[in-house]
Amino acid sequence: MKKNVWVNIGFQAGALVLALLITTLILAAAGAPPLKAYGSILNGAFGSSNNIVAVLITWAPLLLTTVGVLITFSAGLWNIGVEGQMTLGAIFATWMLRMLQDTNLPPALIIILGILWGMVGGALWASLAGALKTFGGVNEIFGGLGLNFVSTALTIYLVFGPWKRPGVGSMSGTQPFNEALWLPTLGTGLSPWGLGLSILAVILVYLLLRGTYFGLRLKAVGKNMKASYLLGIPTWQYSMFAFLLCGALAGLAGAIQVESVYHRLLPNISNGYGFLGLLVAMLINYQAIWVIPIALFFAALNVGSVQLQIVYKMDSSFAGVLQDLLVLLVLLGQGVRERFLGKA
Amino acid sequence: MRVELRNIHKYFGKNHANAGINLDIPSGTIQGILGENGAGKSTLMKILSGYFYADSGEIILDGKAITISSPSDAIKHGIGMLHQDPLDFPPMRLLDNFLLGREGGLFPDRKVVARDIQTLAAQFNFSLDPEAYVDTLTVGERQQLEILRLLWLGARVLILDEPTTGISASQKAKLFETLRTLAGQGKTIIFVSHKLEDVEVLCHKVAVLRSGQLIGESPVPFDHKKMVEMMFGKEISLGDRYPLNAGGKVLELKNLAVEDVRLHMEDIHLDLHGGEVIGLAGMEGSGQGPFIRACSGLLRPVNGRVQVNGHDLTGKSHHIFKRHGVSFLPASRMEEGLVPGLTLTEHFVLAEKTQGVFIDHAKGTKLAEERITSFNIRGTPVSTVESLSGGNQQRALLALLQTPLSLILLEHPTRGLDIESTIYIWSKLKERCKQGTSIIFVSSDLEEILQYSDRVMVFFSGKVTPPLDVATLTTEKLGQLIGGSGWNNLNSGKSL
Amino acid sequence: MNRHNLLKVMGLLMIFTMVLAACGTPTAAPTQAPEQTEAPAATEAATEAAVTEAPAEPFTFGILLVGAHNDQGWSQAHYDAGQYVEQNIPGSKMLYLENVYSGSPSYPGQTASQLAEQLVSQGAKMIIFNSDDMKDEALKFAQAHPDIYVLGPSMDWTWKDGKNYQESPNQIDIMGRMEYGKMMAGCAAALTTKTGQIGYLGPLINDETRRLASSAYLGAKYCWTNILGKNAADLKFKVTWIGFWFNIPGVTSDPSQVADDFFNSGYDVVLSGIDTTEALVEAKKMHDAGKDTFAVAYDSPGNCDVAPDVCLGVPYFNWGPSYVATIKSAMDGTWKEGFQWNAPDWADINNKDTSAVGFAKGQGLSADASANLDKFIAELAGGLNLWTGPISLQDGTVYIADGAVATDQEIWYLPQLLEGMEGQSVSQ
Ligand SMILES: Nc1ncnc2c1ncn2[C@@H]1O[C@H](COP(=O)(O)OP(=O)(O)OP(=O)(O)O)[C@@H](O)[C@H]1O
Numbered sequence A: 001m002k003k004n005v006w007v008n009i010g011f012q013a014g015a016l017v018l019a020l021l022i023t024t025l026i027l028a029a030a031g032a033p034p035l036k037a038y039g040s041i042l043n044g045a046f047g048s049s050n051n052i053v054a055v056l057i058t059w060a061p062l063l064l065t066t067v068g069v070l071i072t073f074s075a076g077l078w079n080i081g082v083e084g085q086m087t088l089g090a091i092f093a094t095w096m097l098r099m100l101q102d103t104n105l106p107p108a109l110i111i112i113l114g115i116l117w118g119m120v121g122g123a124l125w126a127s128l129a130g131a132l133k134t135f136g137g138v139n140e141i142f143g144g145l146g147l148n149f150v151s152t153a154l155t156i157y158l159v160f161g162p163w164k165r166p167g168v169g170s171m172s173g174t175q176p177f178n179e180a181l182w183l184p185t186l187g188t189g190l191s192p193w194g195l196g197l198s199i200l201a202v203i204l205v206y207l208l209l210r211g212t213y214f215g216l217r218l219k220a221v222g223k224n225m226k227a228s229y230l231l232g233i234p235t236w237q238y239s240m241f242a243f244l245l246c247g248a249l250a251g252l253a254g255a256i257q258v259e260s261v262y263h264r265l266l267p268n269i270s271n272g273y274g275f276l277g278l279l280v281a282m283l284i285n286y287q288a289i290w291v292i293p294i295a296l297f298f299a300a301l302n303v304g305s306v307q308l309q310i311v312y313k314m315d316s317s318f319a320g321v322l323q324d325l326l327v328l329l330v331l332l333g334q335g336v337r338e339r340f341l342g343k344a
Numbered sequence B: 001m002r003v004e005l006r007n008i009h010k011y012f013g014k015n016h017a018n019a020g021i022n023l024d025i026p027s028g029t030i031q032g033i034l035g036e037n038g039a040g041k042s043t044l045m046k047i048l049s050g051y052f053y054a055d056s057g058e059i060i061l062d063g064k065a066i067t068i069s070s071p072s073d074a075i076k077h078g079i080g081m082l083h084q085d086p087l088d089f090p091p092m093r094l095l096d097n098f099l100l101g102r103e104g105g106l107f108p109d110r111k112v113v114a115r116d117i118q119t120l121a122a123q124f125n126f127s128l129d130p131e132a133y134v135d136t137l138t139v140g141e142r143q144q145l146e147i148l149r150l151l152w153l154g155a156r157v158l159i160l161d162e163p164t165t166g167i168s169a170s171q172k173a174k175l176f177e178t179l180r181t182l183a184g185q186g187k188t189i190i191f192v193s194h195k196l197e198d199v200e201v202l203c204h205k206v207a208v209l210r211s212g213q214l215i216g217e218s219p220v221p222f223d224h225k226k227m228v229e230m231m232f233g234k235e236i237s238l239g240d241r242y243p244l245n246a247g248g249k250v251l252e253l254k255n256l257a258v259e260d261v262r263l264h265m266e267d268i269h270l271d272l273h274g275g276e277v278i279g280l281a282g283m284e285g286s287g288q289g290p291f292i293r294a295c296s297g298l299l300r301p302v303n304g305r306v307q308v309n310g311h312d313l314t315g316k317s318h319h320i321f322k323r324h325g326v327s328f329l330p331a332s333r334m335e336e337g338l339v340p341g342l343t344l345t346e347h348f349v350l351a352e353k354t355q356g357v358f359i360d361h362a363k364g365t366k367l368a369e370e371r372i373t374s375f376n377i378r379g380t381p382v383s384t385v386e387s388l389s390g391g392n393q394q395r396a397l398l399a400l401l402q403t404p405l406s407l408i409l410l411e412h413p414t415r416g417l418d419i420e421s422t423i424y425i426w427s428k429l430k431e432r433c434k435q436g437t438s439i440i441f442v443s444s445d446l447e448e449i450l451q452y453s454d455r456v457m458v459f460f461s462g463k464v465t466p467p468l469d470v471a472t473l474t475t476e477k478l479g480q481l482i483g484g485s486g487w488n489n490l491n492s493g494k495s496l
Numbered sequence C: 001m002n003r004h005n006l007l008k009v010m011g012l013l014m015i016f017t018m019v020l021a022a023c024g025t026p027t028a029a030p031t032q033a034p035e036q037t038e039a040p041a042a043t044e045a046a047t048e049a050a051v052t053e054a055p056a057e058p059f060t061f062g063i064l065l066v067g068a069h070n071d072q073g074w075s076q077a078h079y080d081a082g083q084y085v086e087q088n089i090p091g092s093k094m095l096y097l098e099n100v101y102s103g104s105p106s107y108p109g110q111t112a113s114q115l116a117e118q119l120v121s122q123g124a125k126m127i128i129f130n131s132d133d134m135k136d137e138a139l140k141f142a143q144a145h146p147d148i149y150v151l152g153p154s155m156d157w158t159w160k161d162g163k164n165y166q167e168s169p170n171q172i173d174i175m176g177r178m179e180y181g182k183m184m185a186g187c188a189a190a191l192t193t194k195t196g197q198i199g200y201l202g203p204l205i206n207d208e209t210r211r212l213a214s215s216a217y218l219g220a221k222y223c224w225t226n227i228l229g230k231n232a233a234d235l236k237f238k239v240t241w242i243g244f245w246f247n248i249p250g251v252t253s254d255p256s257q258v259a260d261d262f263f264n265s266g267y268d269v270v271l272s273g274i275d276t277t278e279a280l281v282e283a284k285k286m287h288d289a290g291k292d293t294f295a296v297a298y299d300s301p302g303n304c305d306v307a308p309d310v311c312l313g314v315p316y317f318n319w320g321p322s323y324v325a326t327i328k329s330a331m332d333g334t335w336k337e338g339f340q341w342n343a344p345d346w347a348d349i350n351n352k353d354t355s356a357v358g359f360a361k362g363q364g365l366s367a368d369a370s371a372n373l374d375k376f377i378a379e380l381a382g383g384l385n386l387w388t389g390p391i392s393l394q395d396g397t398v399y400i401a402d403g404a405v406a407t408d409q410e411i412w413y414l415p416q417l418l419e420g421m422e423g424q425s426v427s428q
């Protein structure tokens, strides 16, 4: 048992080293001295308090989407629709804020209602994917993809249509909310509430998956639906729960984006956080405990690699390439490990 | 092909599953392998067929030392293995399942392959439709399919890990005949089994494993008692028959009609009383599966009533049945019964009633330890179920049964169990009967049916006998009924 | 491998492609390579030269480009201006980031003000936010960073007489009077069209874009009636908006498609109002297929090179001189915040060092039309003001009374398209 853990970590570390090696080559090929380039990524991510704030701002939604998909992964589901669920969270939050911003309700209440409504929106959207899967037999990957497209179309319709800025027709986004309805932020826009909620979500999901009957049942359903049913677990309900929870977390991420970062709805509000969350989840082999550092690493990479563009004029896809490479190699490493050491 | 194993070692963590095993099997030999559950039989076979690497040791084929890196590598060397628990059965056609394992040929000629399958199947009297879907097959049929596939892929060493549990007596006879023919052609057969009788009639020689070690080899025939002693290190005696003292009605079936894609059965009546055991006999796939599933709410009957303890549960879900004290353990333990990837502790925790939100891990571990001891499972609370030996998986499955229960429905409860555990498990089940629990079980082992049932229902292609008193049955008579003869002059067992 | 695994692998592949797609820059990726190798070298050379030759304190400025630095349009005009600054102010150094807009997949979750911080951490003392898409962000950043100069092309925050005035002492907002350029563009189109139908490929809808489309219409109408002597009612002028400054697949309408639709429905000249060159490319495709189609480009002087034969010309911004002036004022302490709306240098509208707005004629323009266009430009230089009443809005209300001259505010904040134009005034 113990030995296996170390072998595991060894393979993981091997994959990391290999990924670094390859990216080093890429950097060198692109004409950036690799060591300096890594230095400037670090600097871009942690070099100043403003940069750290930027990292934390991107960290929060990534945490949420990652732990969200951890839940669905636990239940054996590939919730690719998490992107759309985040979008719907943003739409619902915007909806609530727009509806209430001219009332006399206290702003704090409106903000909270917006967040809750965003979670409801995400959960509803996820339940669609869930219903398609359980009642329509549509695989969640395809259902999720379809719903992602629909959510984008819906955002665009709202941004150019009913929620446009007066006199403007631009994808730049809807009319910003009254400033009273912005989640309070520190520095250049870090919302301690958003970050706090995200970290809380990570802890809750960790506890849920690790220590509760719910989590164990979810895991059982994910690994063997038939056996779980015979063990007395209401299986489809649990799949649905997984979707709902993931959707609510993604919706929370969307609500935080509109309430604390953009203060309005804009197309591509989900910004690939859902897909990135799936990647992080795969990279950490679905172990909730690793979410915090690895998501931070990904966020730092995203923010820090901006420096590569400034200093070395590198393409903005660098961070994405490194992230993909890492996941690919780690998965490959797992395959190799299984082949040579047995499926122990 | 001559197979030699030299000083094979395999560790799983601290568990020394194969401890220096030497075995020499000349070509044309049918080698029997015997040993208690967890002795290391499957491990040794998996090493030979490329699923595991040995930690040390040599495999020598026809005098040449080789390394086998994967199952497909093994089949290239001519070694094919039929697994104890066929694991992965995708929803694809038999034909495609055949084609998958073969190399080369982007566009295989499906017609030719389909004919191959049919010719092969005909040899063994297997009725397999190449266009049928694999996931609609019963466990027994899947085993048949695998045998055919391996032969078709050109196996010259055929390893069969407990292959006889799923097939009828006549099919078994046919299989043995074929294995003998194959051996006559110089092929090497390795036959792993718990059934001394099977090994004795089929094999040329026998090797016995215990706790990872080769305890000894023996020619055939052998003395059963001595052989059992070799296997277990002690003498074992069959349990006694328990007298039945029936309680109130637990299960009532009235005018029940059940069907699945292939069969339609109707007019089934049964009054099952507390403490009673009913054995379901018949060839694999003759309707026992749908019947037992209808009794557990997993299959909705097309007609008739199902009552449990006086409650009409017709058409209710399995979970409602469960609430009324009905439990079902399926035959395909790794597919329907256990959750691969979860530990023993997790299984026991899942099967228990929940208390609160959080799992008490300490309590769970204690529970697991208790069950592991009382069901004599070779494993630890943190062992995942797929790391257990086949027999130990079966014990784990039985250990999941809750107390109290009114009705236990079992498919092949002792498939893969060694003699000692079979006796032990049945003693446990019978203990429950004494406390008023009733049992319905499916088995393809006539001895088991006659030994443990109070009444027997025989299934033959959609027909069901009324429950027959076991005292009126003999192996021969039962065998006839299973084969479809002697149905006209049935005197139904005394109805309770 | 069973079905589930297969799906997993498919899912994984999909995620990878999506992440990659999300990370990839949406525009101008292929043309980037040669520029990339050149640009840094040029920049470094400039800096080195500065270090050795000039004792002056080095001045680093950063530009956030809404599109690609080589989009042959709006963003490139700014990028070129940055290089112009480097050549003209010893010791100055440009940093830039491209594809900066709300929700840009290049910078997941990062706002323009955060990206400005990244430039500052490389030593930038001035940040140019080159698009109205970053308008709010620019102000936010300026107010949070009194120590950093902010330049807001096309913005109006510091326009005392504007509608949106905000106190922001470290900010200057700059715009060229592109109305003139657009009038010339419209004129060239009117002089060329055979069908009398002119299409305008519009970006998003706001004050600026309404103003520019309308100016093009005014120019077209003037030349149609006054130079060609035709009937104003026979001129069709239609605007179709795509929703943003450039194509974002899946979000905006596809500008190539819009241009095609124009050409296929009788419009033989399309004026580009967007940052990129789709109008030219499509006109060339049609032209090569035997149609008599033309386009007028926008933003950047070299723009016609994409398809010289079909290009009637390009009204372009020349940001260089104003950038140099602003940066110099920041360096020598004569900085004065406020709003600048710079007109062409009528002595020579194509003078690189003096004129904020220019018009480069294209090979597609006939000799005849060229002569007439020159005549029109001369009239403008001589004081012709097309923003003179009577001018009515699209809904028929009189906007500028007969004989009255529109104020800067009336032009800048034009609420609708003009009467006689087809197309949406506000999005529906
Ligand atoms: N993948 C595995 N990981 C860890 N331990 C394993 C694994 N496979 C087998 N073992 C252990 O090795 C020992 C031998 O198992 P094996 O499957 O060879 O027994 P067996 O003789 O086939 O028993 P049975 O008759 O029950 O099938 C058992 O203690 C088992 O728990």
Ligand SMILES: [Mg+2]
Pocket (backbone or CB within 6 Å): B041, B042, B043, B084, B161, B389, B390, B391
């Ligand atoms: Mg075994």
